[in-house]
Amino acid sequence: xxxxxxxxxxxxxxxxxxxxxxxxxxxxxxxxxxxxxxxxxxxxxxxxxxxxxxxxxxxxxxxxxxxxxxxxxxxxxxxxxxxxxxxxxxxxxxxxxxxxxxxxxxxxxxxxxxxxxxxxxxxxxxxxxxxxxxxxxxxxxxxxxxxxxxxxxxxxxxxxxxxxxxxxxxxxxxxxxxxxxxxxxxxxxxxxxxxxxxxxxxxxxxxxxxxxxxxxxxxxxxxxxxxxxxxxxxxxxxxxxxxxxxxxxxxxxxxxxxxxxxxxxxxxxxxxxxxxxxxxxxxxxxxxxxxxxxxxxxxxxxxxxxxxxxxxxxxxxxxxxxxxxxxxxxxxxxxxxxxxxxxxxxxxxxxxxxxxxxxxxxxxxxxxxxxxxxxxxxxxxxxxxxxxxxxxxxxxxxxxxxxxxxxxxxxxxxxxxxxxxxxxxxxxxxxxxxxxxxxxxxxxxxxxxxxxxxxxxxxxxxxxxxxxxxxxxxxxxxxxxxxxxxxxxxxxxxxxxxxxxxxxxxxxxxxxxxxxxxxxxxxxxxxxxxxxxxxxxxxxxxxx
Numbered sequence: 001x002x003x004x005x006x007x008x009x010x011x012x013x014x015x016x017x018x019x020x021x022x023x024x025x026x027x028x029x030x031x032x033x034x035x036x037x038x039x040x041x042x043x044x045x046x047x048x049x050x051x052x053x054x055x056x057x058x059x060x061x062x063x064x065x066x067x068x069x070x071x072x073x074x075x076x077x078x079x080x081x082x083x084x085x086x087x088x089x090x091x092x093x094x095x096x097x098x099x100x101x102x103x104x105x106x107x108x109x110x111x112x113x114x115x116x117x118x119x120x121x122x123x124x125x126x127x128x129x130x131x132x133x134x135x136x137x138x139x140x141x142x143x144x145x146x147x148x149x150x151x152x153x154x155x156x157x158x159x160x161x162x163x164x165x166x167x168x169x170x171x172x173x174x175x176x177x178x179x180x181x182x183x184x185x186x187x188x189x190x191x192x193x194x195x196x197x198x199x200x201x202x203x204x205x206x207x208x209x210x211x212x213x214x215x216x217x218x219x220x221x222x223x224x225x226x227x228x229x230x231x232x233x234x235x236x237x238x239x240x241x242x243x244x245x246x247x248x249x250x251x252x253x254x255x256x257x258x259x260x261x262x263x264x265x266x267x268x269x270x271x272x273x274x275x276x277x278x279x280x281x282x283x284x285x286x287x288x289x290x291x292x293x294x295x296x297x298x299x300x301x302x303x304x305x306x307x308x309x310x311x312x313x314x315x316x317x318x319x320x321x322x323x324x325x326x327x328x329x330x331x332x333x334x335x336x337x338x339x340x341x342x343x344x345x346x347x348x349x350x351x352x353x354x355x356x357x358x359x360x361x362x363x364x365x366x367x368x369x370x371x372x373x374x375x376x377x378x379x380x381x382x383x384x385x386x387x388x389x390x391x392x393x394x395x396x397x398x399x400x401x402x403x404x405x406x407x408x409x410x411x412x413x414x415x416x417x418x419x420x421x422x423x424x425x426x427x428x429x430x431x432x433x434x435x436x437x438x439x440x441x442x443x444x445x446x447x448x449x450x451x452x453x454x455x456x457x458x459x460x461x462x463x464x465x466x467x468x469x470x471x472x473x474x475x476x477x478x479x480x481x482x483x484x485x486x487x488x489x490x491x492x493x494x495x496x497x498x499x500x501x502x503x504x505x506x507x508x509x510x511x512x513x514x515x516x517x518x519x520x521x522x523x524x525x526x527x528x529x530x531x532x533x534x535x536x537x538x539x540x541x542x543x544x
């Protein structure tokens with residue numbers, strides 16, 4: 001037919017055969033493929049693509065395929081030397097073969113011969129014929145199967161990395177040991193975090209330490225992200241391969257930056273997690289002529305395994321993030337460290353904080369659900385935000401109330417070198433600072449609310465200090481880590497007195513005796529359910 005075999009990308013500067021090759025050649029045979037009794041493809045112009053460690057694949061010109069039986073799907077995959085593949089499903093009668101046909105509609109230069117051609121999964125078709133003779137297995141020509149040096153590295157070393165930062169650093173070292181002359185790597189992983197959309201790990205030859213970059217949700221709608229190679233990869237369109245123009249005017253601004261550093265070639269590839277989440281890895285080289293097919297083939301082969309290693313680290317981060325977000329840092333760490341059974345816990349000494357939103361019931365009745373949630377979160381921003389910023393631990397949001405603690409070390413000589421007495425004093429100081437910060441934040445919020453005709457936020461805060469039992473309660477199927485004990489009950493009674501005395505902040509005499517700063521007495525009062533009267537205190541100007 002006058003068509004000749006082409007071997008893609010022999011490694012430049014070497015006369016020996018590369019250990020990873022892609023070849024494209026015509027076959028003199030007439031090839032037919034059937035699905036559910038119907039001939040879907042029939043051609044004597046078929047190309048055979050052979051790739052190291054893969055069975056040969058027939059590519060049919062679209063003109064010789066019954067395209068009316070094919071339905072374009074949303075699936076895309078990426079090959080770093082063939083390009084981005086689109087997929088079709090085959091529908092004949094009552095039979096549907098999903099995503100069993102693919103083609104590279106705009107293949108990279110290395111595989112330009114297969115533009116306008118499509119291929120079929122061999123085992124998904126009903127029957128195959130070569131020159132009208134049915135065949136049951138693709139012929140397997142001898143091919144070089146020399147071991148991929150990255151596979152050995154993944155099995156013997158990469159899995160030992162305990163963090164994504166360490167794994168990235170080890171990957172850079174191994175790629176360069178294999179002669180790839182990498183000058184840039186970035187691994188971007190989408191994350192389950194209330195504030196962060198993604199976490200990236202970036203290494204540059206000019207700055208050899210692996211840098212962690214946190215990306216907010218706002219960054220995903222920024223122009224910088226929209227015009228970056230990451231977007232098509234994350235969106236599922238496949239990957240990006242680009243030889244870098246040394247004089248600028250590259251498709252992406254990052255390529256101009258890399259060009260200034262001497263880069264010659266760049267690839268962005270999807271990394272899929274087991275749940276289907278698409279992440280991305282980008283690699284640039286300053287090697288003469290760019291990446292070889294052997295380079296990209298080796299990376300492409302181990303990418304699924306690398307993805308799983310990064311996924312393990314990501315799942316650990318997500319678990320810690322979710323524990324800290326929904327349970328608090330102190331509590332979350334204990335659960336992650338194994339305190340997961342009912343009854344697990346510890347005795348502790350702590351400042352107990354309980355704050356409550358005033359008039360929440362009538363507010364909820366007069367506001368829409370969305371308005372009230374915004375209002376409630378404004379209250380939590382001021383209260384809970386102040387607690388966290390001053391070293392406290394949020395235990396629970398109880399409707400419109402916040403239960404928190406400021407833990408106190410019991411050791412007389414703890415790791416910081418401070419004695420137990422100073423730990424109590426510091427916890428009390430942090431708690432009072434949190435009160436002042438919350439009062440200031442709520443005051444600023446109230447100015448905004450009143451300017452728009454909304455009701456101001458009113459609140460009560462009760463604080464006490466004492467011994468608590470801190471652990472898991474509930475049923476085996478649904479546990480909650482919380483504090484119980486008479487000290488917690490007394491804190492609740494003190495907070496309830498803020499309504500009766502019309503004083504927003506009330507503090508126990510036990511707390512006052514341990515606090516070194518100035519507090520103002522509001523007299524002796526009887527707490528419901530507590531024997532005897534107790535002197536209560538407040539922070540100066542707490543009525544503001």
